Amino acid sequence: MSIETFYEVMRRQGISRRSFMKFCSLTAASLGLGPAFAPRIAHAMETKPRTPVIWLHGLECTCCSESFIRSAHPLAKDVVLSMLSLDYDDTLMAAAGFQAEAIIEDIKKKYKGNYILAVEGNPPLNEDGMFCIHGGRPFVEILRETAADAKAIISWGACASWGCVQAAKPNPTRATPVHKVITDKPIIKVPGCPPIAEVMTGVVTYMLTFDRIPELDRQGRPKMFYGQRIHDKCYRRPHFDGGQFVEHWDDEGARRGYCLYKMGCKGPTTYNACSTTRWNGGVSFPIQSGHGCIGCSEEGFWDKGGFYNRVTDIKAFGVESNADRLGGGVAAVAGAAVAAHAAVSALSRARSNNDKNPGGN
Amino acid sequence: MAVQVEVSGAAQTAAGRTVFVYEAPVRLWHWINALAISVLAVTGYLIASPLPSQPGEASDNFLMGYIRFAHFAAAYVFAIGFVARAYWALVGNHHARELFVPRLADREWWAGMRQELLWYAFIARQPRKYQGHNPLANLMMFLMVTLGSVFMIVTGFALYGEGGQAGHWANVLFTTWVLPLFGQSQDVHTWHHLGAWMMVVFVIVHVYAAIREDIMSRQTMIGAIINGERTFRS
Amino acid sequence: MAYETQGFKIDNSGKRVVVDPVCRIEGHMRVEVNLDSHNVITNAVSTGTMWRGLEVILKGRDPRDAWAFTERICGVCTGTHALTSVRAVEDALGIQIPENANTIRNIMQLNLQVHDHLVHFYHLHALDWVDVVSALAADPKKTSTLAQSISDWPMSSPGYFRDVQNRLKKFVESGQLGPFTNGYWGNPAYKLPPEANLMAVTHYLEALDFQKEIVKVHTIFGGKNPHPNWLVGGVPCAINLDQVGAVGAINMERLNLVKSIIDRTQEFVEKVYLPDIIAIGGFYKDWLYGGGLSGKSFMSYGDVPQKANDYTAPNLLLPRGVVINGDLGRIHEIDLRDPEQVQEFVTHSWYKYPDEARGLHPWDGVTEPDFALGANTKGTRTRIEQLDEGAKYSWIKSPRWRGNAVEVGPLSRMVLGYLQPKQYPEIRDMVERALHQLDAPVGALFSTLGRTAARAIEALYAANLQQTQFDKLIANLKAGDSSTANIDKWEPSTWPSEAKGVGFTEAPRGALGHWIRIKDTRIDNYQCVVPTTWNGSPRDPKGQIGAFEASLMNTPVAKADQPLEILRTIHSFDPCLACSTH
Ligand code: HEM
Ligand code: HEM
Ligand code: NFV
Numbered sequence A: 001m002s003i004e005t006f007y008e009v010m011r012r013q014g015i016s017r018r019s020f021m022k023f024c025s026l027t028a029a030s031l032g033l034g035p036a037f038a039p040r041i042a043h044a045m046e047t048k049p050r051t052p053v054i055w056l057h058g059l060e061c062t063c064c065s066e067s068f069i070r071s072a073h074p075l076a077k078d079v080v081l082s083m084l085s086l087d088y089d090d091t092l093m094a095a096a097g098f099q100a101e102a103i104i105e106d107i108k109k110k111y112k113g114n115y116i117l118a119v120e121g122n123p124p125l126n127e128d129g130m131f132c133i134h135g136g137r138p139f140v141e142i143l144r145e146t147a148a149d150a151k152a153i154i155s156w157g158a159c160a161s162w163g164c165v166q167a168a169k170p171n172p173t174r175a176t177p178v179h180k181v182i183t184d185k186p187i188i189k190v191p192g193c194p195p196i197a198e199v200m201t202g203v204v205t206y207m208l209t210f211d212r213i214p215e216l217d218r219q220g221r222p223k224m225f226y227g228q229r230i231h232d233k234c235y236r237r238p239h240f241d242g243g244q245f246v247e248h249w250d251d252e253g254a255r256r257g258y259c260l261y262k263m264g265c266k267g268p269t270t271y272n273a274c275s276t277t278r279w280n281g282g283v284s285f286p287i288q289s290g291h292g293c294i295g296c297s298e299e300g301f302w303d304k305g306g307f308y309n310r311v312t313d314i315k316a317f318g319v320e321s322n323a324d325r326l327g328g329g330v331a332a333v334a335g336a337a338v339a340a341h342a343a344v345s346a347l348s349r350a351r352s353n354n355d356k357n358p359g360g361n
Numbered sequence B: 001m002a003v004q005v006e007v008s009g010a011a012q013t014a015a016g017r018t019v020f021v022y023e024a025p026v027r028l029w030h031w032i033n034a035l036a037i038s039v040l041a042v043t044g045y046l047i048a049s050p051l052p053s054q055p056g057e058a059s060d061n062f063l064m065g066y067i068r069f070a071h072f073a074a075a076y077v078f079a080i081g082f083v084a085r086a087y088w089a090l091v092g093n094h095h096a097r098e099l100f101v102p103r104l105a106d107r108e109w110w111a112g113m114r115q116e117l118l119w120y121a122f123i124a125r126q127p128r129k130y131q132g133h134n135p136l137a138n139l140m141m142f143l144m145v146t147l148g149s150v151f152m153i154v155t156g157f158a159l160y161g162e163g164g165q166a167g168h169w170a171n172v173l174f175t176t177w178v179l180p181l182f183g184q185s186q187d188v189h190t191w192h193h194l195g196a197w198m199m200v201v202f203v204i205v206h207v208y209a210a211i212r213e214d215i216m217s218r219q220t221m222i223g224a225i226i227n228g229e230r231t232f233r234s
Numbered sequence C: 001m002a003y004e005t006q007g008f009k010i011d012n013s014g015k016r017v018v019v020d021p022v023c024r025i026e027g028h029m030r031v032e033v034n035l036d037s038h039n040v041i042t043n044a045v046s047t048g049t050m051w052r053g054l055e056v057i058l059k060g061r062d063p064r065d066a067w068a069f070t071e072r073i074c075g076v077c078t079g080t081h082a083l084t085s086v087r088a089v090e091d092a093l094g095i096q097i098p099e100n101a102n103t104i105r106n107i108m109q110l111n112l113q114v115h116d117h118l119v120h121f122y123h124l125h126a127l128d129w130v131d132v133v134s135a136l137a138a139d140p141k142k143t144s145t146l147a148q149s150i151s152d153w154p155m156s157s158p159g160y161f162r163d164v165q166n167r168l169k170k171f172v173e174s175g176q177l178g179p180f181t182n183g184y185w186g187n188p189a190y191k192l193p194p195e196a197n198l199m200a201v202t203h204y205l206e207a208l209d210f211q212k213e214i215v216k217v218h219t220i221f222g223g224k225n226p227h228p229n230w231l232v233g234g235v236p237c238a239i240n241l242d243q244v245g246a247v248g249a250i251n252m253e254r255l256n257l258v259k260s261i262i263d264r265t266q267e268f269v270e271k272v273y274l275p276d277i278i279a280i281g282g283f284y285k286d287w288l289y290g291g292g293l294s295g296k297s298f299m300s301y302g303d304v305p306q307k308a309n310d311y312t313a314p315n316l317l318l319p320r321g322v323v324i325n326g327d328l329g330r331i332h333e334i335d336l337r338d339p340e341q342v343q344e345f346v347t348h349s350w351y352k353y354p355d356e357a358r359g360l361h362p363w364d365g366v367t368e369p370d371f372a373l374g375a376n377t378k379g380t381r382t383r384i385e386q387l388d389e390g391a392k393y394s395w396i397k398s399p400r401w402r403g404n405a406v407e408v409g410p411l412s413r414m415v416l417g418y419l420q421p422k423q424y425p426e427i428r429d430m431v432e433r434a435l436h437q438l439d440a441p442v443g444a445l446f447s448t449l450g451r452t453a454a455r456a457i458e459a460l461y462a463a464n465l466q467q468t469q470f471d472k473l474i475a476n477l478k479a480g481d482s483s484t485a486n487i488d489k490w491e492p493s494t495w496p497s498e499a500k501g502v503g504f505t506e507a508p509r510g511a512l513g514h515w516i517r518i519k520d521t522r523i524d525n526y527q528c529v530v531p532t533t534w535n536g537s538p539r540d541p542k543g544q545i546g547a548f549e550a551s552l553m554n555t556p557v558a559k560a561d562q563p564l565e566i567l568r569t570i571h572s573f574d575p576c577l578a579c580s581t582h
């Protein structure tokens, strides 16, 4: 993410060194700092700035932000103070109203093509987008405008990546993931509901440190954190292979930490780093605390049938049933049909034999 | 390839005549395939709904591991067998090709289809005679066995490649595109599972039809898939 | 338009000021106020500007999954909706949970209270009182003296404050102010001396580091935070203290970790959070605006059942009851099943009812969106400049208790506790101690600052309760009971064909209830009435205003183009808009 310094941008726009210095003293004054600060501000602006980040919120629950501030390495504090410049984030910023909106305009101008747009949540498209209003306007408009000049977009969490809970059937607001609205920018999906804190800061620091977008899989997720399933690295895996399962809650198997497969664990179908990185500084992760994975980093995980069923729902052809109920049902019907057909066949054969030999014998 | 039109009353299907239909590789494949599918269906079911928990240390147990191993071993047999059978369709006799090329463009074939349906609905009193598959059987075989096997192999190896991880041949060849195609891993499981039931349904109907036709139609069936020869009755 | 309601004179004739987005809250919100010629607020309009439709989405689903959906209503008060949901389902199906499950749930809920309150004060609210830029002018030595005079928290040396100040200086000098860009620095409504500002900014950073420790209690019992896992019938984590495989369950090491976090949390609240509130409050004692409905009509459902499965008032460690029209001597009982008590109106909300003059009890609740703006709106449908509060103007519904708008939240709880000293002597003590330290009368509680102080007091109360609940867990384990789940009614085949239930909690922001109807093992209707729905509600058919709007009334604004006072008061409620509309 190489960025022009602020001074370079101003020079490129034909602003003289003199007015640049004047700008610096004005900045110092507007911050309530003495004139002594002006040269230092000027110096900072001539050196490489921290990458600006605009963090927008659509329809969501803010737990991605909450997760982010839980990061232990690096500390969220250090990310915000030293690594990037979190210039806009509704949840944390001091400003509000038009002072807040002005920041977006400012960043778009000053750092055109050089800022990162982080999106938490997603835009609803029904009701002209007015299920999520921002400054009196549909959020989707703000998203489009801000994306237009961004260098890259990070889709935080299941909301921005896939749609998440508000997009679950029947998706009354037509909540739409970011990549379906913004199609002309590199988008890094960091799914999870929420994503793991250290995965979030890991993705950000990777981009800042190596000055590039991490390697993504076909669905746009960084391979380094989403390349394996929970099940591939689950510490309960020996119990899975051994055929040792929790059969019901709080049974002997639960107390011994057996595999949660029969309790509906979605670890075998979920790509995330929980079983290795774990949560909250490595303290635990869902399975370690006795509940199966619900597949929270997977697309549409809300609509795959109950969280406690191993065999999940089928929604094709308008039927809602699980594979065993549907398939078993069809098999049973086939079996019954075969039996009935066999009976009729036997009857008709007996009758035609009679036809051939009227009177018997 | 000369297309042989097989209609009842033709010289080849005259009562008492015996023709050679299924070559040895087809018969061998048939029974290996039948065995593989049986193993796959049973182990697949047990993968989705495992047996009751095993007592003792995890390290002393590998039941689920063995069940999955059996599934994957049978899967390889099933898949390799399918490829070998496809090869034989190219080099074997014309009956060996029927499984792969239903004669959808052939009016006579459709007329035969109608006749078969009437026969199964107890309306027609006599079935037609065929050296190979009757059109209804042909279509069912193509849909359920040929396409069904491809479906099970593609979804199965996509799931298999997940365990194999990035770089594993099955992952490269299948997982990378099958997962996004279906949505996500869980959907692939569900469809694979549904496919398994489709196979079971096919087997039920197929075995019934084979035995029934052997008794009721005027040609041998079971003998044909065992020794390759079909004898016509009056 | 001018009229009187609940003792407030509403007059929308003056100059209109709009704040949208309101930041440092959860979710999307808009405030509009009218100012008279003295810049005093004479009309306040608060609007929830988002809706997701969780109540619609829940229909037809498995009730055992509802906790996971409702938990995603909010990641800030994470877990409280999940707990409310499993309680509603258990109520409907008549499921009794084991004692340990109740205690673990209590610990998790109390843990949320402390965490949410702490983060709210330092990271969402403090900048309304603390001028970050002024901290640069502080003398670290004097800051150290100030800090040591109010607390024996060890991180208080001059060198420590100097380090933080230097880091802050470097940050400001970079010209990239990050989240502090365009703040209202230097506004005359900021009253703290630079030394107090530096102390507060330092604790802003310290609290940011520490809050991630608090939530580890959720991680241990629920596997992660935000959004830990819950279970209908108990808790998902099994306990195994003695047997083979204990490492796969809650064992002694896990319990020790919980204990150490509880200890440190208590210490942080006692030695940093509460002293900061008292110190900062001391400089704003004269700023007594923002009381709104707080001294008049307020409510709490109560929470933290001491014994499992008993949700009646005497068994609850957080108080239950309603006070109406300032009659502090009379605490009304609440019956959440009574169709006449809790009702939601939509006359001014973007929803449709068959008959909008009437409210609906949540069991019969209807959620059908209907976005339409009033005739006096300025701007267009997708470019709103000014709302018409005479028509529908918010995605929040208007819940009322027996027709009354009430305030909910920590202040309501602490006052209800204060009013019942026999049952809640600790609350009485804590409130009195704080008032004494501030040298303020009880009436001072009914203000913006009072709301903020009550939250801090409650954080300590919750931190202490976390300790006693932990002790209770240990005692029960010692007595040989390690059960955590009741699975008798886990299978839907054991359920009646129709059932209805209600679950409630005291969420960090106030009284929370979920009402569920189950039909043929599926959710037939699910309605959430949420703390910020109560506080942020728009007007009702009688024109009564909600707690947010009431709290802004009659407040003077120092600079009309800098909405600092509006933010200060609105933030004192800790609004959560994702919650309010869900
Ligand atoms: C998993 C079980 C089975 C599968 C998947 C299966 C599949 C097939 C297939 C694909 C063919 C066509 C062969 C070709 O044209 O290349 C076939 C033919 C045949 N199978 Fe099976 N089979 C199974 C079990 C059985 C069993 C148990 C019997 C014995 C009762 C049986 C009897 C026959 C007969 C008689 C034919 C020849 C039918 C004809 O000539 O049209 N099959 N089977
Ligand atoms: C007729 C053929 C087959 C049948 C009837 C069958 C059946 C099944 C069934 C019922 C499942 C459980 C699905 C679930 O609910 O998760 C399953 C899983 C699986 N099958 Fe198959 N299968 C067949 C072919 C294959 C093939 C060709 C492969 C290729 C390797 C394969 C690989 C797998 C894998 C990897 C799994 C998942 C195992 C796990 O999650 O541990 N299957 N199969
Ligand atoms: N209002 C609200 Fe919540 C809380 N506390 C929940 O019920 O924040 Ni999101």
Ligand code: SF4
Residues within 6 Å of the ligand: A060, A061, A062, A063, A064, A120, A121, A156, A157, A158, A159, A160, A164, A165, A192, A193, A194, A195, C072, C075
């Ligand atoms: S992805 Fe999940 S955690 Fe993140 S905002 Fe959405 S609902 Fe919350």
Ligand code: SF4
Residues within 6 Å of the ligand: A230, A231, A232, A234, A235, A236, A237, A238, A240, A258, A259, A260, A261, A265, A266, A267, A268, A287, A292, A293
């Ligand atoms: S608990 Fe879940 S992720 Fe772990 S081994 Fe069992 S099924 Fe796999």
Ligand code: F3S
Residues within 6 Å of the ligand: A192, A193, A230, A270, A272, A274, A275, A285, A286, A287, A292, A293, A294, A295, A296, A297, C224
């Ligand atoms: S539910 Fe989510 S947090 Fe991890 S273990 Fe599963 S992906």
Ligand SMILES: [Mg+2]
Residues within 6 Å of the ligand: C055, C397, C527, C528, C529, C530, C581, C582
């Ligand atoms: Mg509601």
